Amino acid sequence: MRDRRGLSGSDVPFLTRRVREQPAAAHPSSPASAHGRSPLDLSAPASTPAVATGQSRNPLDLSAPSAGRGATAAAQRTPTRPASPEERLYPAPALGELRQLTARDAVVRLNPRQAGVGSLVVTGARGVAWEGADRTTGAQSVHREEIGTPIQTAGNRPLLSFVSRDAVLVLRHARELRRALFIAAEGPMTAVAFAGAGVAVHGSLGAGQRTVLTATRIGSVLELRAESVPADWDDGQIWREFAFTMTVGLGAPLR
């Protein structure tokens, strides 16, 4: 049975993946004695029983081919560089390739150059919410009502905030962002990067729906995705739907 002790109080059990501890037999306490090698002999990596036999491997683990699928023992012994987050992404259109996001074509990605220069300007949003790389969260409405922890960048600008009626994300510091929400008002939303590449999305992708544009930083790229929530939900319900719990800004100045 799944142990949920580590998820106590969390809204995001589906985002949390437990790493099962391997049985003791799969990781002998003394690999040197098990293989007759000196523990400091780095001439060739020792293959663990789990990899060598392919028997005790998690059948759902697709990170490396199993012996049963024709991989050679030599290939298994060759240490491989773990794939970067960007390399593990499935293909998606780049920002500028799609003119409009729909329920069917809901995703575009900003490449590392688009995701690192200037501002991402989102029009047509009634509110934004952010989660920083340090997991602090906050939100602001187009009317400047604010809750949670603001993220101030080195250039004395908030990482994400409204300027006039547009939401502005500072891409020079996008690495301080983990994810963000842009909640549509009534009309369409647009998201435009520095060089003018952009995409539009309707404020509602279906009857009784409201669009929420999510921005997720994945390594050096930024993914924009159009999601839908019931149109009558308030911002609090939308934050909860996306597993946002606003943190208290202890270090923030009093307002």
Added chain:
Amino acid sequence: MATMVAGSNAPLTAENPGLAGVMVAMGWQTTPSNGPQSELTAMAIVCGADGRAVTPEHLVFFNQLTTAGGGVRFSEAPQARADVEQIDVEFSRVPAEVAKIAFLAYVDPELRGPGTFGAVRSAYIRVARPDGSELLRFDVPQAHGERIKAMMFGELYRHREDWKFRALGQGYENGLAGVAQDFGLAL
């Protein structure tokens, strides 16, 4: 160590046999401000014989640490040094099609008060051996900084079989957009 003036060039591999690569470091100081302030960002553009980027993606900066061809890598500058940014070049891994590597800094074109080089002081570029010992240094002159939004600090370039460095100090009033236009970059 040699100090350069704008427009001058200096041999690297010809004067330093066995030099396998260099560390190009850039630094500056920004006048503090209580409001939004200029944020300089270093960039290197990998160019072909026509002086333009080999492909629109051939640049390195903080969010794209290397290029497909390799040989040029954006690195964290050690905190022990005054340098703000550091870019490493390994000559043997730079593709033969690359004729020069341009080093510049631009003011990030943020919507809220992007600023200019007017608040920037003591900008420099220096070229050092991989062990950190300095070969060349160019202190970028301060002129018309309040109008400039991007600055070419210098460039490494091939000269026959060797690599040389040229000090530039040329400003762009139209900032990164002008740089992208001149070098054919896709941003």
